[in-house]
Amino acid sequence: MNWLNGLIDLPWWGYIVVALVFTHITIAAVTIYLHRHQAHRALDLGPIPSHFFRFWLWLTTGMVTKQWASIHRKHHAKCETAEDPHSPQVLGIKKVFWEGAELYRAESKNAETMEKYGHGTPDDWLERNLYSPRSAWGPTLMMIINLALFGPNGIWIWAVQMIWIPLTAAGIINGIGHYWGYRNFECEDASRNILPWGIIIGGEELHNNHHTFGTSAKLSYKWYEFDIGWAYIRTLEVLGMAKVRKVAPKMKTTDVRELDEQALAAIVANRYSIAANYAKTLKSTVAVELEKLHLPHIDFNIARQMKVWLKQDAKDTPAEEKPKLDAVLAQSKVLDQVYQMRQELSRLWERSSLSRAELLKHLQDWCARAEASGIAALQEFSMRLRSVATA
Secondary structure (H helix, E strand, O other): OHHHHOOOOOOHHHHHHHHHHHHHHHHHHHHHHHHHHHHOOOEEEOHHHHHHHHHHHHHHOOOOHHHHHHHHHHHHHOOOOOOOOOOHHHHOHHHHHHHHHHHHHHHHOOHHHHHHHOOOOOOOHHHHHHHOOOOOHHHHHHHHHHHHHHOOHHHHHHHHHHHHHHHHHHHHHOOHHHOOOEOOOOOOOOOOEOOOEEOOOOOOOEHHHHHHOOOOOOOOOOOOOEEHHHHHHHHHHHOOOEEEOOOOOOEEEOOOOOOOHHHHHHHHHOHHHHHHHHHHHOHHHHHHHHHHHOOOOOOOOHHHHHHHHHHOOHHHOOHHHHHHHHHHHOOOHHHHHHHHHHHHHHHHOOOOOOOHHHHHHHHHHHHHHHHOOOOHHHHHHHHHHOOEEEO
């Protein structure tokens, strides 16, 4: 009986394509609807994509919007601490990678988390009467639909759908995204970009960028990075179905000018880019000074570590690395000056009791000392700092 094989007959590769398309739609729903729209309010979604994504997630994952948004917001608020629901830095990479879905389910039962972090999520009739209380119905209905459409092949397609988010979101993003990869910015957690091309997981591969600019609807930052989720958002915006509320500030330069409060505001807004730029500008100077020291007891990768230390505020440097850093700085006045001046920049954006006028005075003094330092790279950076503006 042909109907037992499903209503749609496909070649073997057709079923693979169906599985990939279904899972990719789920990924798009997670990154656009749950993550950027609901958890961070980086964009507004029109009713058509919003309701479609919510329905599709109910079908393919059974996830409840309030639970997902609450847990993710708590993750950002308590990142890499004992209260973080899924930090591999605290719980270990094996725990988060293999048991990420269990960690999510455990936190979803925490009424305090739901109450504190669940504000603004859907609370309409569908949510109260179907999506939240009947979350298991969705995947069950999906299995029935798959069987009806594809026959026995629908079983393994459904199985792939069920494992896709626990593996990619709970395991890869929450686990590997805080454990392995490259960092554009030394933000205050261990987030990393897994790959520069965010396609498989909808752009979520660019996790360090996201944690640095948490409310940005766009996760790519450098020219060679690609965020397919952003491409979908822009398409929805062109169609009038979405509106971007915020993206990461982009640093641009103007003519070198006298430092004023407008320049100070631009520097604070671009602080992570400026910190990365400082390390890049001083890279050659640092390398030359390290070469002069001939320190056989210092790790071979000290130059790479020094670049990271120059990106970081001192409070973010791990305690076990500080003796090594101190040993290097103690033997070079140039390296010590370069490092200390980098830390003085932190006063411009750290929370303090200084007024804007006092911060501006500090910035003017910093630039004057940098330009009188005799260190060419430091002078160059200071002149660039004088031209910073926000795009």
